[in-house]
Amino acid sequence: MYLLGISAFYHDSAACLIKDGNILAAAQEERFSRKKHDAGFPHNSIIYCLNEAKITPESIANVVFYEKPFLKFERLLETYLAFAPKGYTSFAKSMPLWVKDKLFQKSLLAKEMTKTLGDDVNWHKKFLFSEHHISHAASAFYPSPFDSAAVLTLDGVGEWTTSALALGKGKGLKIEKEIHFPHSLGLLYSAFTYYTGFKVNSGEYKVMGLAPYGEPKYAKLIRDNLIHVSEDGSFQFDMSYFNFATGLTMTNKKFDSLFGGPPRKSESSLTQKEMDIAASVQKVTEDIVIKIAKYISKETGESNLCLAGGVALNCVANGALFREKIFENIWIQPAAGDSGGSLGAALATWYLHYNKERKIYKRSDSMRGTYLGPSFSDDEIEAELIACGAKFKKLTERGLIDKVAVALADEKAIGWMQGRMEFGPRALGSRSIIADPRSPFMQKQLNLKVKYRESFRPFAPSVLREHVSEWFEYDEDSPYMLMVATVKEHKRYSVTEEEESLFGLDKLYVKRSSVPAITHVDYSARIQTVHRETNPLYHALISKFYEMTGCPLVVNTSFNVRGEPIICTPTDAFKCFMGTELDALAIGNYLLIKEDQNITLKENYENRYELD
Amino acid sequence: MEFLKELWLFLRIRKKLWLAPIIMIMLIIGGLLILAEGSVVAPFIYTMF
Known part of the structure; x- marks a missing residue:
């Protein structure tokens, strides 16, 4: 059926x-x-x-x-x-x-x-x-591997429910408890997304990325005024600070007075205040998630937890939850x-x-590695590339892996489009831009010349599953890039006081570890473990890079520019390749080098998409 | 017609028959607003629906 x-x-x-x-x-x-x-x-x-x-x-x-x-x-x-x-x-x-x-x-x-x-x-x-x-x-x-589990869903709002606790056993699934609108962890986060000048339902992950630059100075203010959290983790808003239930904005003047000014204007420069606010709402969110998880564990006795809803994409909160060891196993839906x-x-x-x-x-x-989207045969790829006017070479799979690994080690930024497209917001090695994480210049190059995005945002690593514990404080599967863990102490470099006092972009570009391109300012990284079983080609590529360099990880960022949906077809890939300063593009067994391409096909990609 | 049947069933199951007259009034006001404005584009920062 x-x-x-x-x-x-x-x-x-x-x-x-x-x-x-x-x-x-x-x-x-x-x-x-x-x-x-x-x-x-x-x-x-x-x-x-x-x-x-x-x-x-x-x-x-x-x-x-x-x-x-x-x-x-x-x-x-x-x-x-x-x-x-x-x-x-x-x-x-x-x-x-x-x-x-x-x-x-x-x-x-x-x-x-x-x-x-x-x-x-x-x-x-x-x-x-x-x-x-x-x-x-x-x-x-x-889709989880558990016969029985507690299931926690947290998002903005559905019909009435904003948070739900369900119990799953075999084929059965029953919601046991709910929190209703307007009290919503997702909407709390969105309110601060709005207040810090980002787009609601889109910029939440930017707030999460901004948080490590700040101190949670406003966390107490949030707890004392905006949200009352009970011992079981359930929560209630003071709606006099919010406008989303009846107005056209998220917050109101009373909220502005509490935080000392109006919301930041979109695209204006970020100050320490926004960073501290981001750190504060992140801390409050993590504390609530952990409190709820503790309550669920106590009430249900379950050792497995499944998560979904937009808040489950907050991989920093997921990492904090993981480190608490409240549940033996956690599985998060990638979409x-x-x-x-x-x-x-x-x-x-x-x-x-x-x-x-x-x-x-x-x-x-x-979930089949969440590779559930379209793929393209060699014939389809070739036909699209010819129609685009691309110059390309067709290689064997082994030949492609060898060439791409050499280009990676040579600090090239590469578009990597292979197999079926990912389902969910993360690129996981099918529609990715990949690069050498050891390069001290890579983060800057990718942010400003390839992705055209805000300078404060870090990049994530794809690491071979069998090597993850050598590089990160983490030794579990994280195939969907939904967990954050810190870089191992012995891979870190000491940072001078002067370097630590730098601001924004400059702070991000301090060399903090032997893999600086994926190390955030607090030494954290959003990890994707790569598994031979679910993505053998990507695994083989990183293995080759490891064989050449001793580094079993690559930078992995989504194959798009700011505001653009992740690429889907070979034509999308070629357009993005030509519109950015990517050095090479691998689609199926086809390899394209930037210098070989007809320069007249280059288009201004930087302002093509509405900013997100 | 089927819509009205389904809506009636929904209100009965949810024990919210008291909403029926309010829905009628809102439908009328909504209809008038459409006629008055001619546009249904909502400039919400956050739409809660």
Whole structure:
């Protein structure tokens, strides 16, 4: 039985196809539409999923939407009623949207399915709706390697729920406790994302990256005024500081007074205050996550924990949780945000609606390394490259690995597009830019000449699983780059007081370890462990680099520029390659060198995408 | 028609029949707002739906 899961109409639309509980394909719409965080109906993702499985629309038993629109509307109405007459502006803006489209979402979805896959199927009858946090919980539990686990989902808000504790056993999954809107850990983080001048639902990871530059000086202020946290980790906001329930912004004037000024203007220069605020909200978030985890462990006696929801993408908090050793095992859904809701909705239908037996992949998980997106054959790659006017060489797999490893050791920045695209926000060696982590110049070069992004942001390492404990204070699997750990003491360099007092970019570029390009200012690194079983080619490349240099890790950053969705096709890859100062590009067995290319194909890529 | 049936069922199961008249009023106000403004683009920093 084929089930199609869909998430759409909020942000990060996606589609996922499962067959008898096995995940066949999943992709986010932004990768096809080239619109970052695309919220539209996932036409392209759905077509891709069906093509990947080589099935016709008639084969789909059900289409499952990742949340319940009526329940969301109920929350919206009750919130406006509770705050009335405050909130009229927001009400006046949102009601027409609901009356026109959102309230009739089932019809809208059926119409969109007809547009996408034709009218041979009565799509209206095929639709099912899963609750938002059940979708998240299912995406975390069912693919995990655990027969039984506690499941914690934390995000901004679904219908009513913002945080949920569920228990999973075999094929069963039941939500035991919930925290409801407006009290939300995700929205707390988003409020500070807004206040520090970044985009909500997009810039949260920048706040996380900024936090190590600051001191958590405002943590007490946050705890004393904004959020009351109980012993069990449950929390409650003082809504007089927030504006998101009734207004058009996240925070209000009272919030501004508490933190000594208005929100930072987007793209204006960052000051120590923003860094301290970032450090503070990060600390408060970590403390709450740990408190909740302790409570869950005590209440349930479970030794396994599964995580999903946007907050589960906060890998620094995940690292802090891991170091507490509250649970023996932690598994985090790589597409923890709303895109992964499509996967969870489909899985929840299979196991909870159809009551089917569960298959558990105990050796790793059932995500197939999260390489669930499109891939391209040699013929397809060659045809696209020719159409782009590219100059390329076709090599053997061994030849490609040797050449790329040599280029890496020669401090070249390389675009690496191989196999199936990743599902989830991280590039994991299929759509990545890779480089030598030992190079003291690499971070600057990648930030300013390749990624065109903010200077304070660090890069992450892909490290061979078998060597991770030699380089980092970590000896577990982290295949989805969702854990942060520090670089081992013996790999670090001492830093002078003068160097330590540097600010922002200058502080980041101090050589702190033998792998400076991936070492953040607090010696932390966001680790991806690379496994032979799930990505043999990437593993072979890093192994070759290790053989040549003694370094079993490479810099891995997503293959895109700031504001651009990660590349999907060979054409996207070639355009990004030509628009940036990447030195080489490897697509399948094809290698492209920048100097060989026709210079007239170069385009200004720096300002091409709206800043994120 | 099917929409109204489903909405009625939803309100009954959720024991929120008291919302029905409010929904009607909101639908009317929403409809009027559409006619008055002609645009449904919402300039939210954060949309809570």
